[in-house]
Amino acid sequence: MQLRGSVAPVGATLFSLVILAIAVSFTALAPQSAEAAIITVQGTANPFLADPTNIPDAGNDLLDGIAPTVFDLAKLPGENKLNIVSFGAYDTYSGPDPSPPNHAGSNLDGTLSLVSAAALGGISGWNDLPRGSLVGIFLGPTVGLAPAPNTQATTDLQISPLLGQVFFIGDGLTGTGTGATQEFFVPDGATKLLLAVLDAPHWQDNTGSARTVVMSAIPEPSSMALLAAGLAAAALVRRQRPGRR
Structure with missing residues (x-):
């Protein structure tokens, strides 16, 4: 087992070191050939910007925000099944609070407010996904011209997205903060996984932000559930550091 800090390097902060130690200890149960990466996904990451022909535009409610965080699947050569476990929270409404469900709360499974959107460019839309949830998109070297069908949230153990299809990840467990670790199958032709936040409009x-562990799927789902709990504990340690509010 090798652990790699990928898009967002693991810095020498207490929070990062705690996460790194937890990830090493629990992913040690995986096969020796497995690898993992710890990635930070910001709340402004817009899934539609996974298509480079969808140009970021602060004046367009569906194209504002930033591009999704990219994980290069070459770091997991030959792997066709992933565990994606995350901890964090997004607030998808920064103004006065006329509608509390717009606030993401304390987990990445999102809010009671459901969002639907049509496809844009080569990226699919979605039907009734929770606002503020973590989502993913698998892409190949190029983005297809015809977007995949819209998706919905699922608590299934195994999920098989299509290329260019926005799919629900949440915290990566079959329940909110509990249950088995979900397995995400990599579609044929995929070269990268992009991670973003479910909203629409206005990113x-x-x-x-979310700290996300992407790794080769392992057969002990309970160990990854413990990893998710460990990430939560790490965040608590971070909040309780002196001088933090």
Whole structure:
């Protein structure tokens, strides 16, 4: 087992070191050939910007925000099944609070507010996904011209997205903070996994972030559930550091 800090390097902060130690200890149960990466996904990450022909535009409610965080699947050569476990929270509404469900709360499974959107460019839309949830998109070297069908949230143990299809990840467990670790099958032709936040419209006013562990799927789902709990504990340690509010 090798652990790699990928898109967002693991810095020498207490929070990062705690996460790194937890990830090493629990992913040690995986086969020796497995690898993992710890990735930070910002609240302004817009899934539609996974298509490079969808140009970021602060004046367009569906194209504001930033591009999704990219994980290069070459770091997991030959792997066709992933565990994706995350901890964090997003706030998808930064103004006065006329509608509390717009706030993401304390987990990445999102809010009671459901969002639907049509496809844009080569990226699919979605039907009734929770606002403020973590989502993923698998892409190949190029983005297809015809988007995949819209998706919905699922608590299934195994999930098989299509190329260019926005799919629900949440915290990566079959329940919110509990249950088995979900397995995400990599579609044929995929070269990268992009991670973003479910909203629409307006991504640029979102706040918060997620720490996400992407790794080869392992047969002990309980160990990854413990990893998710460990990430939560790490975040608690971070909040309780002196001088933090």
